[in-house]
Every structure is written in structure tokens, then in C-alpha cells.
Amino acid sequence: VQLVESGGASVRAGGSLTLSCTNSGFPHENYCMGWFRQAPGGPREGVATVDKRGELTYADFVKGRFTISKDKAKNTLYLQMNSLKPEDTAMYCCAAARSAYCGGFSHFSYWGQGTQVTVS
Numbered sequence: 355v356q357l358v359e360s361g362g363a364s365v366r367a368g369g370s371l372t373l374s375c376t377n378s379g380f381p382h383e384n385y386c387m388g389w390f391r392q393a394p395g396g397p398r399e400g401v402a403t404v405d406k407r408g409e410l411t412y413a414d415f416v417k418g419r420f421t422i423s424k425d426k427a428k429n430t431l432y433l434q435m436n437s438l439k440p441e442d443t444a445m446y447c448c449a450a451a452r453s454a455y456c457g458g459f460s461h462f463s464y465w466g467q468g469t470q471v472t473v474s
Contacts, residue, residue, distance in 0.1 A: 355380045355464040357448050362469030369438050373469060375431040375448030380464070383426045386456035389433045391444035391471075400459025401446070402433065411456060415441075438473045445470050 357380075361373040373389070388403035402422035403411045410422060421434040431448050446469055449462035 355450060357450060357464060357466035359446065359448050359466045359469040362446060362471045364472040364474065365438055367438060367440055367473055369473070370434070370436045371438065371471060373433040373435070373446055373448075373471075375433075375466060376429065377450075380429075380450060382424050382429050382431050382450070384454060386451035386453055386462075387422075387424065387431045388449050388451070388456065388459065388462060389420075389422060389431075389446060390449055390459070390462075391442075391446045392468075393444040396444075399444075403456040403459065404431075405456045406454035409456070411458065413459075435471070438471075440473045443471060443473050 357377045359375050386405045389401040390398050391401050392398040401413055404422050419437045423432045448466045450464040451462050
């Protein structure tokens with residue numbers, strides 16, 4: 355399984371970005387997928403998850419600002435980020451679990467390399 359993120363950039367506070375996560379040979383639709391982030395020197399944080407049923411989970415610090423979604427036809431996972439803040443600056447990674455349903459931000463087995471988001 356190879357997950358590849360894209361869409362990271364440098365933006366001003368209040369701006370928006372959409373991150374994408376694609377892969378070959380691993381159907382996003384059937385598994386729990388998630389976005390995580392890690393700022394320099396900080397711990398990895400769960401941002402959002404979506405499971406096979408489409409059930410969504412968000413970290414409190416992104417609720418109302420970020421939206422996770424899947425495009426079955428493109429086998430792509432997205433993270434729409436609005437109202438970005440400097441504290442959102444981090445490397446954002448997508449991840450996949452081996453199960454169809456998410457157990458919070460745990461039990462993710464496959465990880466992408468990440469895409470950098472910088473908010474100033």
C-alpha cells in the first residue's frame with residue numbers, strides 16, 4: 355500500500371487549502387481512512403477520520419473548519435481546510451487502517467510521507 359499526499363502549501367492565516375491522498379491498489383472506500391498532522395518537535399495528532407459507512411470523526415481543534423471526504427471513483431481522500439491558523443502549521447499525512455471502521459485515531463497501519471502546510 356502506497357499513500358501519496360499532495361496539496362500542501364504556504365498560506366496566510368484565514369486561507370484555505372485542500373489536501374489529497376491517493377494510492378494504487380488499496381480501495382479507500384472499504385477502509386477506515388484518516389488525516390494526521392505533526393508540527394516540528396510536537397506529537398502526531400489525529401485530525402479527522404472517515405470509515406466505510408461514511409461516519410466522520412474530527413479533532414476538537416478542527417471542528418467547523420476542516421472537512422474530510424472520499425471520492426470513490428478517484429480512490430482519493432481529501433481534507434478541505436478553511437479558516438487556517440498559524441497553529442495549523444504541520445506536516446499532514448494520510449493513513450489507512452486494516453479495518454472498515456475507525457476506532458478513534460488508533461490502529462492505523464499504513465502511512466503516507468506527508469505534505470507540508472505552513473500558515474503565517
